Amino acid sequence: MIRLAGTTTLTTDGRTAVSYSGLMNGESFQQDGITTFxxxxxxxxxxxxxxxxxxxxRLPTGGWQNVRLTDYRTTSTDSHNVVCFGISPLDGTIHLAFDMHSDMLKYRRSTTGLATGGGTWAADSFGAVRNGLxxxxMPTVTYPRFFAAPDGTLQLAIRTGVSGNGDxxxxxxxxxxxxxxxxxxDGTTYDNNAYLFGIGYDAEGLLHVTWTVRETPNASTNHDMYYAYSRDKGRTWRDNAGTVVATTGSAPLASGSTGLRVWPNGPDRGLTNQESQVVDSSGVVHVLSSHLTPGTPSIADFDVARDSAVLVHYWRDNASTVWHQRHxxxxxxxxxxxxxxxxxDNLYVVSGHSGTNVLQIATASKASGWSDWTVRSRSAAAYMSDPLVDHARLRTANVLSIFCPRTGGSTIEVQDWSTTP
Known part of the structure; x- marks a missing residue:
């Protein structure tokens, strides 16, 4: 079903600092770290x-052309402080947000049309770093996520506050x-915070968001899976049944509301935050999570629990609004x-392993109801941090492009896998 068509080297000079078991390049919450436009x-x-x-x-065979922005230099070694970017389909601007973990926003954008053929691909096509929008x-923010609506409107979701107490x-x-x-x-009212699996639109313009809730900075307090969607670009929000339950600004979603919980999962279950979400062409929401299986006793030490946590696929049936789970x-x-x-609408899960440094690709077909999960590739022990998929390219060209840092962090590869239905 997949075949490695080629691998290119993005850089041999990636940042090598390691914290929280990962690099500053290649973290699951980068939305996006790689994309096609x-x-x-x-x-x-x-x-x-x-x-x-x-x-x-330039796809499919062009070489990488790099722009290095030397007017801002980080001193951080924190793997939360990733670089995220988004592209506005309406005016071709490229937007960058970077270097923040419960810290001041760092943001800059390009000149108009840089992504649509206008301007010069050079550092002076990017404006100065700004600390607000x-x-x-924006003095205390983390986890910027850019995403575009079907009509081209670019949006940004970002956490304010801190782990265990944020919005x-x-x-x-x-x-x-x-x-x-x-x-x-709203998490601060309840002294907790939502960690998004993802946020994004379907083809009909519905905006879907899923999350887990953390009660304290201790990751062992992550619990449950929650879901809401919006018909009006995030102004009002509906629960799983379609009832309007929140209004952005005046009456936001309550982070841990039982009415928004779609799958229970208690604390001490090794549930990691911010794994992944995607919405297929039929509007089915798919979530990748990982946690202990039901028969495994709870483990309070998060790192120990993660050794036994397994990947889990959740998805929502549109007609019945019922959520399903497959370990x-x-x-x-x-x-x-x-x-x-x-x-x-076939699914792909690309995952690494902090202990073995193996990069794995698995697939499941829509025809099987996503039940025929099969491992298609397992690498040598050569990769670290979190792999990132170019979602836009896979949707439009059926090419699976993977941003994957090699062990040590200096070299970052982009693997291109051809796929057949």
Whole structure:
């Protein structure tokens, strides 16, 4: 079903600092770290000297062209401080957010049209670093996620506050400016926070978000899976049954509301946060999670629990609104995987393993109801941190491109796998 068509080297100068078992390049919450837009593939990374780099290549065979942004240099070694980027389909601007873990926003954007053929691919096509959006500062933020609506509106979800006590807020970019939509998940009222598996649109314009809740900074307090969706670009939110239950800004989603919980899973279950979410062409929401199986006793030490935690596929049936679960059985240690969908709604899970450094690719077909999970490839012990899938390229060209740092972090590869339905 898949065949390795080629591997390119994105860099041999990636940042090598390791914390929380991962690198500053290749973390599951990078939305996005690699994507395709208008015939070009883009990828962003930190180099060893602490500078943000963004590269692009003309598909299918063009070479990488790199831009190194040397007017801002990080001193961080924190793997939370990744580089995320988004592209506005409406004006071709490229937006970068980087270097923050409960810290001040760092954001910059390109000149208009840089992603659609206008301007020069060079550092001076990117504006200065800013510490706020929509006219206000953002002093304590983490986990920026860019995503675009079907009509081209670019949005940004980001956490304010800290682990165990934070909110999710929403911004929107149109006509060359950001506006603040509001707080859409409230955690601070309840002294906890939502960790998103993902947020994104389906083809009909519904915005889907799934998350787990953490009660304290201790990851062992992660619990349950929650879901909501919006018909109006995140202004109002509906529960799994379709009832409007929240309004962004004035009455946001309550992070741990039992009415939003779609799958129970208690604390001390090795449940990792921020694994992955994808929505297929039929609007089915798929979530990749990992935690202990039902028959395994609870383990309070999170790192120990992760040794026994297995990957789990959740999905929502549109007609019945019933959620389903399938334990895939594979472990990944402290790493996190990425779930992706092709143009035929077949699923792909790309996962690493913090202990073995093996990169694995598994697939399941829509025809089987995603029951025929099969491991298609297992690498030598050569990779670390979290692999990232280019979701846009897989959806449109049925090519599985994987951003995968090699062990040590200096070398980052992009593997291209051809797929057949």
């Amino acid at each position: 208008d015939g070009r593939q883009y990828a962003a990374f930190w180099d060893e000297d602490g500078y943000v780099n963004i590269s692009r290549r 929509a006219g206000t500062g 999710e807020v929403l911004y929107e970019y149109r006509s060359g400016a950001w506006s603040f939509v509001g707080r859409f998940i 895939l059985g594979w472990t990944e240690g402290l790493s996190r995987g990425d779930i992706a969908v092709d143009a035929f």
